[in-house]
Structure formats: structure tokens, C-alpha cells
Amino acid sequence: MLQDTVTLAHGAGGKQTSELIEKVFKAHFENPLFTPDDAAVLQIGPGADGQLPRLAMSTDGFIVSPSFFPGGNIGKLSICGTVNDLACMGAQPLYMTCAFVIEEGFPMSKLEEIAAAMEKTAAEAGVCIVAGDTKVAGRGQVDGVFITTTAVGRIMDGVTTGGALAKPGDSVIVTGDIGRHGCTILLARDDYGIEADVTSDCAPLWNAVRNVLTEVPGVHVIRDATRGGVGTVLYEIAGQSNVGFALDAENIPVDPGVRGVCGMLGLEPLYLACEGRLVIITPPETRDKVLDILRNSPHTEGAACIGTVTEDHPGRVVLQTEIGAQTILPQPGNELLPRIC
Amino acid sequence: MSDKKTDVIARARQIIDSYQGAPIRIMEVCGTHTHEIFRLGIRQILPPTIRLISGPGCPVCVTPVDFIDEAILLAMEHGATICTFGDLVRVPGSAGVPAVRKTGADASDNTAKAAEKTAAKAAENPKSETEETEKDAASAAGPADSSAGKGRRIGSLAAARAAGAKIQVVYAPQDAVAYAEEHPQEQVVFLSVGFETTTPTACLAVQEAQQKGLTNFSILTANKTMPSAYAAMKDSTDAFLYPGHVHAITGTGICEELARKGTSGVVAGFTAKELMTALAVVVKKTQEGKPFFENCYPRVVRPEGSPAAQKLVEKMMEPCDARWRGIGVLPDSGMKLRAEYADYDARVKFALPAMEGRENPACRCGEVLQGKCLPSDCKVFGTGCTPEHPVGACMVSGEGACSAFYLYGGDRM
Structure with missing residues (x-):
């Protein structure tokens, strides 16, 4: 039975950590690539023209306060932020990792809500969460929950965007x-x-x-x-x-x-x-x-x-x-x- | 944009563009007006014969150096928690300027001049030479005035905060009362600056503290009233753009009286349409050749103003002489709490000594506020004095003439 709040034991790496991952994160992020091992093993095939794909990769940390706000929460934000960064390079988001730092005493139901928002947003963006990390910090060491997401994507063929490419007249x-x-x-x-x-x-x-x-x-x-x-x-x-x-x-x-x-x-x-x-x-x-x-x-x-x-x-x-x-x-x-x- | 709005602006522009008379100086005396005039680019579309001057209307800009010194003293020596509008936190007090000892002797006049010179130099080169010039000034001026103790060495409330003082940014005086209620173990002082528009809210805060029986709340007043500023500035301009918010409280009696005595002006609102209309009215009326007053903001400003707000202020405060930064003391231009509210007057409560502020001699804010020079005519503008490292108050507030001039790249594009 999962406790009502996150405790330091949930971050200690033992039975309770497995339980938290199983019942909250895996319940929402489960997919064939979601790894129980130390790292996810992934393959990216050649493009339509047989060329090796160009990849884009981006990472972003999220510490928004308050973590729930009209129109979303930190979970939804943590997917959008990183996926949108890839999109700016013309890259289809493929795989993502996410690292949580959770404050001791954070309500489990809120964490569930955050994970559910991440699941929904990742599905819409077509990105697959393949690995994660969970840390619990003592009360007052973080404010609620902080999330870092990292994603890799494939850049569309024939597309080259960049901040240095603006031309007069555009x-x-x-x-x-x-x-x-x-x-x-x-x-x-x-x-x-x-x-x-x-x-x-x-x-x-x-x-x-x-x-x-x-x-x-x-x-x-x-x-x-x-x-x-x-x-x-x-x-x-x-x-x-x-x-x-x-x-x-x-x-x-x-x-x-x-x-x-x-x-x-x-x-x-x-x-x-x-x-x-x-x-x-x-x-x-x-x-x-x-x-x-x-x-x-x-x-x-x-x-x-x-x-x-x-x-x-x-x-x-x-x-x-x-x-x-x-x-x-x-x-x-x-x-x-x-x-x- | 609605067609109607476009029409009004186009018509106003036409009146302004076709003006061919003698040069007109129009002074706005309101920080919000200054900001909007720069944001909209109004100065750039005026013909060369029509000149706008940003007068003393931003409360932060006219707050004198010694007020900042008093607040720093309260925070550092009396351990008070200072609640303030954010802009004041970065305004330099006296300590940013090397100390100049005040005596009547000729010899010290020379040392004072030497100190001023080094201070001006320090302001021009704020990073590289500060240390050296401070030493120069100290040796030129002798030992620093120690009447205010260690508070004197702190250059701004921001520096006081870095040195451990409790400086709390609030958005309304009521927030300061709420803070005092939540922190009964702290002495909370609200820095009460502003004109007729904000003074009633300071009175309300004192009233609220009194009703709640708070003994740990007081206000440090630097409240000001506009009429003496109008009188002091009337020769620097041909017409005033009177601040809509102020006259929504005070009414328009004073403006009508000024017109009878030969000083022209219009009350103006704050949107593009309202500002352009007000300027067009000034241009039109000027051509008629008689002193005039026109209320161009009638949807908000009524001739009688707000009697309730006037009554409240009258009950709790009384006029006093007040110093305006860069301009000097204007008689009866300030407001302070009446004796029966002395418990809430920080100057009385903490028995503050009379303080003499020293403005940085390199700063020409005073002349800028009187339209005697442009911000860009000041030697430290944009070099020693920037929004990141302000020397004068006009560079601190987003409503200050120097700040607006700096951010929007001057008068013209």
C-alpha cells in the first residue's frame, strides 16, 4: 500500500523506492522501452533517403512555483519544454528521460497527478519516456518537486533551422x-x-x-x-x-x-x-x-x-x-x- | 484598432503636425505619462517647435537622498523591517557619495570642492576608480560625518539588504500592515512616498493598523503634493499636461486657478488616444493666445475630485515643507501625519535625527526634471549611470526621465 506522502525512504533505493517507481511512474510511463536496467537501449534507423539520421538533443530543468497552475502543472510543463526545444530544430521527439527531485512530505496524490499529466502530454507529443531517476530531498531542501527532462529527436529531412539564419525581408x-x-x-x-x-x-x-x-x-x-x-x-x-x-x-x-x-x-x-x-x-x-x-x-x-x-x-x-x-x-x-x- | 480610435489619433496628429506658431514647451508631471510618451514614441512625431519636458512627477525620482538615508538608518541601526515599493530599493542614498563635512570655513569649502570633484570622477568611472577616489575624497574631506553611525556607509536599501537588513518589497501599503500583523516581533516601517494618488492609501494603512491595535507598524513619510511643484515649474513650461490620477483625487480647482493666474494646462489620461488628444488641445488652445485649462480626461476626473479621499487625508495628515530631489525645499509641498497619529510616524517613534543628504554632484537629475537639460547632456548618463548602476533617481524607476531616455534610445530614433 502506497503511503500518502513521499518520505526519505522512497528515495533510499530499497523496497519503497521500487514501490514508488512501480505504482506511480511505471503505471504512467510504461512502454516496451521503459527500462528496468541501468540504461535504455535504443535504435534509430536511417532516414527515408538511406542516410544516417541527424539527431537533436536537449535537456531542461523545471522548478516552477507553484507547481500546479491554471492550464497545467510542472509535469505537463516538463514534457512541453523539452519537446518544444527539439521541435525548434525541426526534430521529431523520440525518446525522453526524466529525473525527479521530490521534497520529503510531498503528497503522493499530487505526484500521481503530475505523472498522469506527463503521460498524457508525452503521448500527444509522440515521445517515449525510456528511463528515469527519483531522488527525495529533506524537507525544505527543494520546494515541492523539481523535474529535469532530456530528450532526443530526429531532425526532419531537408530541414535546417537556427537562430543565425534570419534574413532581411523574412x-x-x-x-x-x-x-x-x-x-x-x-x-x-x-x-x-x-x-x-x-x-x-x-x-x-x-x-x-x-x-x-x-x-x-x-x-x-x-x-x-x-x-x-x-x-x-x-x-x-x-x-x-x-x-x-x-x-x-x-x-x-x-x-x-x-x-x-x-x-x-x-x-x-x-x-x-x-x-x-x-x-x-x-x-x-x-x-x-x-x-x-x-x-x-x-x-x-x-x-x-x-x-x-x-x-x-x-x-x-x-x-x-x-x-x-x-x-x-x-x-x-x-x-x-x-x-x- | 477600432476605426473610431484611429480617427481620433489621426485627427490629433493632423492638428499637431500642422502647427506653425512659436515654439511650445509642454511639461508632463507624471511618471506614467513619461513612460507612455516614450513607449508610444510621441516625442518623435512632434514637429521641432513642440517640445515635451519630463517634469517632477515620478515619486521615486523626487524622493530626496536624506529620505533614503533615514530608511537605511532605520533598517541598520534600529533593526526595523522596511516595507517599500520595489523601485526605492535601488535608489542611491548619501553613502554612495564620498562624505563632505559641512562647515562654514573657507578652507573646508575647498576640501568640499575637491571631494565633489572626486565624487564626480567616481560616478563617471564607477568600477575602476571607486576605491581610489573614495580614499581621495576621505583625505580631502577629513573624517566622515559620523552623526548617523554605521548606516552612513550603506549606499542603498539594496546594499542594506545585502548587509543583513530586512527589506520587504510590497505592492500596497496594506501589504505592509498585513506583514506587521503576521510578524508581531518585528518593527515594521512602510516607506510612504507618492503624490495625492497614493497618500490616501497610506492613511488607510495607518487607520487599519490603529483599528487592529498594532504597535509595531509606522510609516516614514515623504508624501508630496503637486500644486507647489506646478508653481515651482511654471516658468519652465508653456503648458502642463496635468496628471489624471492626481486630479481624480484633488479635482480641477487648482488647475483652473492656475489658468486664471496665467499658467496653462490640460488634464490628460494615459492611453494613446487620450494623450494625443490632450496634446492636440494644448496646440489648439495655445494658438488662441489666452491662458487656458481643459479637462481632457473627464471620464475619470471630475471637477470636485474625490471628497472622501480628500477628507481622509485632511483628517490624518497636514502639510509640511518638503525637499524634492534635485530641486530643493518647496514650502508646504509635503504631507506628514498629524500629532495625534505620532505613534505611527516613524520619525517620531524612533526619534530620528535631522539628516542632511548629499546628492552626487555629477548627477543632473534636478536640471533634467526642470527641462534645463536633456538626460543625454549629463556627463554620467549611459556611462557611469545606467539602469543597472543608477547614480540618480531618475535612472532607477522605469518612470524616470533618464531611464526612459536610456531604454528607448533618446528623443528620436
């Missing part, structure tokens, strides 16, 4: 309204005493990316606008590609709830984190096609073109404001934001 697309995850976490922490109906945008985006790249393999850049938001990502790409950006402020999709909260707290939505939003930079002639595909794919129905890549003002993001003036989007600041992912 169109800049976001896959939905921005900043909802960051805003949700700020509100969930209840530091501000503000209530608003905002849910996290946390979502796995591989299926949408696959749909786009199948039809338009020549996309130049795909970036996951997580910590730092769309603004930070654009400044990074501007630096990597030595280009500028001209955005039209009116076309940037922002949920009215998010806009209201930003107004009250003096925050810029472009710097709020997303966990299910991509920045896609693509040649202008492919813009409408990409938008059309995204609008018919899961989690990207709200895609919008927000501007273009420019040769002018390299390294800078310039906004056309609602009065028709052009302003520089201030560079990302050094404010201490709460743990959002």
Missing part, C-alpha cells in the same frame, strides 16, 4: 497570443492580490511544427519563447543573425486579461514567458502558407504575423506604435522574475 510569426504562462504564474503566486481569468499557454507543439515543415521545409528560424518571452528571443536572433526587427504593435496578439494585468503592474507582454508559443521566421513568400497551416494545427490556432526582419538597425527590435511612431523595444531588463518554469 516574416516574423508568433503561434498564438503571448505571455499567458508568465502572467498565469505571477497571478498564481498571489503576490499582487490581482485576480484575472488567465490560463497558461503550456502546450506541446511538435505536431504543429511537423505540419508546417512538411509543407514548408525552408523555414529559417523556430524559437521557443519561454523565459524572457518573445522580446528576448527576438533580441537573441537579432544578435545571432545580425539583423533588425520591425514589429507592428497592433498585430501582436495579447489576451485582454494579460493586457490588463500588464497595465496594472507595468509589465511588457513581449517579455512575459510563454510555454506553448513559438517565434517562426520564414521567407515572405511562405508566410501565408505557414500561417494557414498553423491556424489549422493544434495549439497554434491563434498564429499571427507580427513583423518583418530588416537590414536596418541590426541588433535592434523596433516597434511601430499605435500612433504611427517608431520606438525601440527596450532591451530585456534585469528584473527578478519569480520561478516560472
Whole structure:
């Protein structure tokens, strides 16, 4: 019989550890490759053209506080974050490992809920959890549960994306309204005493990316606008590609709830984190096609073109404001934001 | 964007663009206005004859150095827990500037000048030469003023926090009361800064603490009122863009009186449409040639303001002289708790000594606030003074003129 809370014994490697793995993790992650041995043994076959596959691999740690929030929990987030990172390289996520650090006393039912969310999200993203690790830390040494996921994926044939590949004239697309995850976490922490109906945008985006790249393999850049938001990502790409950006402020999709909260707290939505939003930079002639595909794919129905890549003002993001003036989007600041992912 | 909104903005732009009269200076005296003007890029679309000046309207920017010194003293010497709006945490106090001994003698005037020079040098080269210049200044100025004890060596509340003081960031004065209630073993002091808009909330906090019988809560006041700032600034501008939030509380009587005495202005809201409309009204009215006042934010600002808020403040606070950073003491421009609330007045409760703050002589915030120079005319702007390492208060707050100027790359693109 499983206890109500996680104890240090669950992390000691003995009978209780096996029981925790068996009853919580294996119950949700079971698949033929899920290994009882020290490491998973995997095979990746050649591509359609007989060439050896190109692989992408990524890892990410998740320490979000609170670990349950409107629109998801740390489990769902830990799958989305890593899968979306692979998707940005045009890689189909194949295999994933996950490592848990759990605080002594963490409710077992909550851990179950987290594992169930991971199972569901991994299934949607088509990734197979093949190995894991469980540690229990003393009370106060971690806050609830921390998760690290690592995944490997196969890059689609004929696809090469990267932050240094943006070209002047390219169109800049976001896959939905921005900043909802960051805003949700700020509100969930209840530091501000503000209530608003905002849910996290946390979502796995591989299926949408696959749909786009199948039809338009020549996309130049795909970036996951997580910590730092769309603004930070654009400044990074501007630096990597030595280009500028001209955005039209009116076309940037922002949920009215998010806009209201930003107004009250003096925050810029472009710097709020997303966990299910991509920045896609693509040649202008492919813009409408990409938008059309995204609008018919899961989690990207709200895609919008927000501007273009420019040769002018390299390294800078310039906004056309609602009065028709052009302003520089201030560079990302050094404010201490709460743990959002 | 709705068509109606586009129409209003387009019409306002047309009025502004076609202005061909004498130069007009328009001063905004509200941090939110400053921020929105820069965010929207309004300065860039104005013809060269229309100039916007960011006056004293950001509460952090006008808070004097000695107020920060008092807060540091409370935290370091009296062990008080300081509850404050986040922006104040990074504002430099006096200790960031080498000490200058105040005496009347000629000789020490020279040492004071030497110290000022080294201080200015330190601000221009904050990293490389700080240590050396501190030594220079110490030898030039003699032993540092020790009246405030060890608190004097801490340069900001952020530095105090790093040195072990309890500095708690809150978003409303009520949060500070709640904190005091939850921590009965701590003496909690709320740093009460702001204008007519925020002063009533500070009064409410004191009232709440009184009702709850809290003996561990007090406020350190630096509350200010706008009318004396208008009077002090009236020769630096041709028209004021009066702050909508302030006049939602105070009403528009003062603005009408100023117009009768020859000072023009309009109350403005905060959206693109409201700001552009207010500017277009200034341009139009200026051409009529008579001093004017117009309420361009009637959906929020009523002529009588908010009598309830006025009554509350009147009951609990009284006017006092107040120092404005970079500008000096303006008579009756501050608000402090009345004697019957002395138990909640941190200055009385902790018997704070009178303090004389020393502003960094390299900083030209005072002139910036009066429109006498642009932030970029200041020698330390963008080099010794950046949002990451602010020298003056106008660089700290996101609503400060220098910070906005720095972040948005100046007046024009």
C-alpha cells in the first residue's frame, strides 16, 4: 500500500523506492522501452533517403512555483519544454528521460497527478519516456518537486533551422497570443492580490511544427519563447543573425486579461514567458502558407504575423506604435522574475 | 484598432503636425505619462517647435537622498523591517557619495570642492576608480560625518539588504500592515512616498493598523503634493499636461486657478488616444493666445475630485515643507501625519535625527526634471549611470526621465 506522502525512504533505493517507481511512474510511463536496467537501449534507423539520421538533443530543468497552475502543472510543463526545444530544430521527439527531485512530505496524490499529466502530454507529443531517476530531498531542501527532462529527436529531412539564419525581408510569426504562462504564474503566486481569468499557454507543439515543415521545409528560424518571452528571443536572433526587427504593435496578439494585468503592474507582454508559443521566421513568400497551416494545427490556432526582419538597425527590435511612431523595444531588463518554469 | 480610435489619433496628429506658431514647451508631471510618451514614441512625431519636458512627477525620482538615508538608518541601526515599493530599493542614498563635512570655513569649502570633484570622477568611472577616489575624497574631506553611525556607509536599501537588513518589497501599503500583523516581533516601517494618488492609501494603512491595535507598524513619510511643484515649474513650461490620477483625487480647482493666474494646462489620461488628444488641445488652445485649462480626461476626473479621499487625508495628515530631489525645499509641498497619529510616524517613534543628504554632484537629475537639460547632456548618463548602476533617481524607476531616455534610445530614433 502506497503511503500518502513521499518520505526519505522512497528515495533510499530499497523496497519503497521500487514501490514508488512501480505504482506511480511505471503505471504512467510504461512502454516496451521503459527500462528496468541501468540504461535504455535504443535504435534509430536511417532516414527515408538511406542516410544516417541527424539527431537533436536537449535537456531542461523545471522548478516552477507553484507547481500546479491554471492550464497545467510542472509535469505537463516538463514534457512541453523539452519537446518544444527539439521541435525548434525541426526534430521529431523520440525518446525522453526524466529525473525527479521530490521534497520529503510531498503528497503522493499530487505526484500521481503530475505523472498522469506527463503521460498524457508525452503521448500527444509522440515521445517515449525510456528511463528515469527519483531522488527525495529533506524537507525544505527543494520546494515541492523539481523535474529535469532530456530528450532526443530526429531532425526532419531537408530541414535546417537556427537562430543565425534570419534574413532581411523574412516574416516574423508568433503561434498564438503571448505571455499567458508568465502572467498565469505571477497571478498564481498571489503576490499582487490581482485576480484575472488567465490560463497558461503550456502546450506541446511538435505536431504543429511537423505540419508546417512538411509543407514548408525552408523555414529559417523556430524559437521557443519561454523565459524572457518573445522580446528576448527576438533580441537573441537579432544578435545571432545580425539583423533588425520591425514589429507592428497592433498585430501582436495579447489576451485582454494579460493586457490588463500588464497595465496594472507595468509589465511588457513581449517579455512575459510563454510555454506553448513559438517565434517562426520564414521567407515572405511562405508566410501565408505557414500561417494557414498553423491556424489549422493544434495549439497554434491563434498564429499571427507580427513583423518583418530588416537590414536596418541590426541588433535592434523596433516597434511601430499605435500612433504611427517608431520606438525601440527596450532591451530585456534585469528584473527578478519569480520561478516560472 | 477600432476605426473610431484611429480617427481620433489621426485627427490629433493632423492638428499637431500642422502647427506653425512659436515654439511650445509642454511639461508632463507624471511618471506614467513619461513612460507612455516614450513607449508610444510621441516625442518623435512632434514637429521641432513642440517640445515635451519630463517634469517632477515620478515619486521615486523626487524622493530626496536624506529620505533614503533615514530608511537605511532605520533598517541598520534600529533593526526595523522596511516595507517599500520595489523601485526605492535601488535608489542611491548619501553613502554612495564620498562624505563632505559641512562647515562654514573657507578652507573646508575647498576640501568640499575637491571631494565633489572626486565624487564626480567616481560616478563617471564607477568600477575602476571607486576605491581610489573614495580614499581621495576621505583625505580631502577629513573624517566622515559620523552623526548617523554605521548606516552612513550603506549606499542603498539594496546594499542594506545585502548587509543583513530586512527589506520587504510590497505592492500596497496594506501589504505592509498585513506583514506587521503576521510578524508581531518585528518593527515594521512602510516607506510612504507618492503624490495625492497614493497618500490616501497610506492613511488607510495607518487607520487599519490603529483599528487592529498594532504597535509595531509606522510609516516614514515623504508624501508630496503637486500644486507647489506646478508653481515651482511654471516658468519652465508653456503648458502642463496635468496628471489624471492626481486630479481624480484633488479635482480641477487648482488647475483652473492656475489658468486664471496665467499658467496653462490640460488634464490628460494615459492611453494613446487620450494623450494625443490632450496634446492636440494644448496646440489648439495655445494658438488662441489666452491662458487656458481643459479637462481632457473627464471620464475619470471630475471637477470636485474625490471628497472622501480628500477628507481622509485632511483628517490624518497636514502639510509640511518638503525637499524634492534635485530641486530643493518647496514650502508646504509635503504631507506628514498629524500629532495625534505620532505613534505611527516613524520619525517620531524612533526619534530620528535631522539628516542632511548629499546628492552626487555629477548627477543632473534636478536640471533634467526642470527641462534645463536633456538626460543625454549629463556627463554620467549611459556611462557611469545606467539602469543597472543608477547614480540618480531618475535612472532607477522605469518612470524616470533618464531611464526612459536610456531604454528607448533618446528623443528620436
